[in-house]
Amino acid sequence: MPTPAVAGFVVAILPLIVMPGASLTLLTHRVARDGARRAVPVILGTVTGLYLHATLAAAGLSALVMRSSELFTAVRLGGAAYLIGLGIWTWRSRPPAALASASLQSAGPPQPAYQQALLGNVLNPKAAAIVLTLVPQFIDPHAAVVPQIFVLATAQATLITIWLLGWTVLIGRARPPSFPVVQRVAGAVLVALGVRAAVA
Numbered sequence: 001m002p003t004p005a006v007a008g009f010v011v012a013i014l015p016l017i018v019m020p021g022a023s024l025t026l027l028t029h030r031v032a033r034d035g036a037r038r039a040v041p042v043i044l045g046t047v048t049g050l051y052l053h054a055t056l057a058a059a060g061l062s063a064l065v066m067r068s069s070e071l072f073t074a075v076r077l078g079g080a081a082y083l084i085g086l087g088i089w090t091w092r093s094r095p096p097a098a099l100a101s102a103s104l105q106s107a108g109p110p111q112p113a114y115q116q117a118l119l120g121n122v123l124n125p126k127a128a129a130i131v132l133t134l135v136p137q138f139i140d141p142h143a144a145v146v147p148q149i150f151v152l153a154t155a156q157a158t159l160i161t162i163w164l165l166g167w168t169v170l171i172g173r174a175r176p177p178s179f180p181v182v183q184r185v186a187g188a189v190l191v192a193l194g195v196r197a198a199v200a
Helices: 003-017 022-034 036-067 069-092 113-122 125-137 145-173 180-199
Strands: none
Touching: 003 125, 003 145, 022 036, 022 113, 022 145, 036 113, 036 125, 036 145, 069 125, 069 180, 125 145
């Protein structure tokens, strides 16, 4: 896969990775309560969920490319519209007041951290939608689709791992950063990506 395509995907996905979400909420709760060692199962569960999404995307996009280039173009345009809408929503939404509040308020018996992180990623429609809308913007439909998707998934998994490990250190020092600027940047990047995909 061409390096510029991977680099472009990394730039596109980075603002989305640093937005607070289920994985970061779970990590914050587990590490603050049980120590840094609890970051490992959370990260592994998150990455496993990411590869499950990539596997499903690989199967679906490969079938589309084999069947019709027009269908693949339709997926890209639909993804462009979704990205613009998600970008506007991200720009306008309020950041969470406390990252751990959702986990602390959850009901029912506690689940193992790996299982909780895996389900949190797999059952998150936003995570699935991002894979299905961002990935088609960076793959070449004239080359083998499945290897390209897994290269991009590995790049995303690497970024997520680094981000969550960095948070583990910050939580241990009790100086987590705030997110308003990141939120605005993420929204602007999503809108720009959607516009780029629509006019390309």
